[in-house]
Amino acid sequence: MGFSITILGSSSAAPIINRNPSAHVINIHERLFLMDCAEGTQMQLLRFKIKFQRFHHIFISHLHGDHFFGLIGLISTLHLLGRKQELHVYAPEGLEEIIDLQLKASETLLQYPLTFHNIQENFSGIVFENDVITIQAFPLLHTIPTHGFIFKEKPKIRKIKKEFVDNFKPDIKSINQIKKGKDFIDKTGNLHLNQNITFEPAHSYSYAYCSDTRYDENIIPYIKEVDLLYHEATFLSDKEESAHDKLHSTAAEAAIIAHKAQVKQLLIGHYSARYREEEDLVNFKTEADSHFPNTLLAKDGLTIHLQEDN
């Protein structure tokens, strides 16, 4: 039951050689979610051998081109590949019109249902839920309406102690109830408190993504204590003024947010095209590490496992 993130693009608006703009894949128990979809995302999926048809839910943080220009290409290719299954897109209002206009121009009638879920400006709340996870959106502070997203595993079932099962032989129905946290009364009428007959459930992992945002402590309640926070870091501190003008963050600011939100791990990316060299990225890490040790650097093709498959 793995939980991993694979970076498809770690650049900000302008692509540079070997660094695509924003897109990444969240794999939760082999269910794949696509987050942002810059130009070239489908080529990156080919490069990193991720099957296009495995996506059913695509999330677009905001309507700057480096986060959505690749969506129309992916939608078109899925059509050409004969897709029949529904595809859901969660995005700010306006994207549906952009996609529809392009499909109309090419006289393409999609062979699969494409459903847009508009996320209103400043919305916070659950946008997707299934049996194992919830996905919540929350507002970021950028030049146009922008949302961050949190992926949370739902609480997992408790594990029953073997000696209890051996001694009291509960039936299947009781076992399921105990796993969900219920106490147990045995045949002699004795009460067994759940906490005494079970172990704590396995950890429920959580992941938060803050695509494009100025340093903003208002997001802390949303992302508090997540296992992994992917926070943009477009600039180094030498360009702090540029970052503020453009409502972006520096590596240090991302790390301060991570520290204040007590997250377990920080990943930074969305680097400006001005930082081209390996050495520049070392500086991102150094600046972030001084506020949040062991910050990870996004890199196209990198996979981070929050939880390994087992």
Add this chain to the structure above:
Amino acid sequence: MGFSITILGSSSAAPIINRNPSAHVINIHERLFLMDCAEGTQMQLLRFKIKFQRFHHIFISHLHGDHFFGLIGLISTLHLLGRKQELHVYAPEGLEEIIDLQLKASETLLQYPLTFHNIQENFSGIVFENDVITIQAFPLLHTIPTHGFIFKEKPKIRKIKKEFVDNFKPDIKSINQIKKGKDFIDKTGNLHLNQNITFEPAHSYSYAYCSDTRYDENIIPYIKEVDLLYHEATFLSDKEESAHDKLHSTAAEAAIIAHKAQVKQLLIGHYSARYREEEDLVNFKTEADSHFPNTLLAKDGLTIHLQEDN
């Protein structure tokens, strides 16, 4: 004074690994023209080290995504790079609205003038002209309005014979007129016919591009005797029926057109994603060669020199 073509993408609609969809660069005496602009074109320009700012004229053959989905990204990147010079786009009606809608969604106000030149359905005629070339559009036979383009160098000046200059010492004004084809009357009143005192001008090269089209002999008058014809060949003959259904051509059909139009060289590309292997491309060449010997195969990154720099 070179004349060359550089392929940025040789695939049809669906990209495959190492093969981008349609785009290529025409370099005529170091003036660069971009023809079609599929998703990923800007990354291909980076890869093949062609400077984005050198383009002032972009031509879009038709509004299928594999020919234009990369335009919005390129337009946006030019803006981010601080472009000030005007950019002209020649395309079917509808593209301007698609680009405008996306710029509006991202609240981008371009810092340079962007001018669209709509090419009406079935139009044939000159769409661009400067001191050395003309670019002409002509209709192709495809599922939506589609145009081919012919790039023609204008007639070049004649070369004056050295012995004539030595003997009659014409002034600068007379020399310029003789180079343009005028006769000359010397001081004693003798007439020198231009053909006797000059050599034929250097060859004026021509290049034609037929992006997506069914086999169509109506295009022959437009492309007759061009130095290089780039004609789509989406399928091999085993899929002739698919080609006809989708209004595409096979390699053999492209070669028959080239033969009938008596072009000097044929280049084929726009291969379906079903043909992935090197061996498949050998089959394209074999099928084409049987109708037009020495057909060239388009390949991402390939440059074909019609005329070398000198």
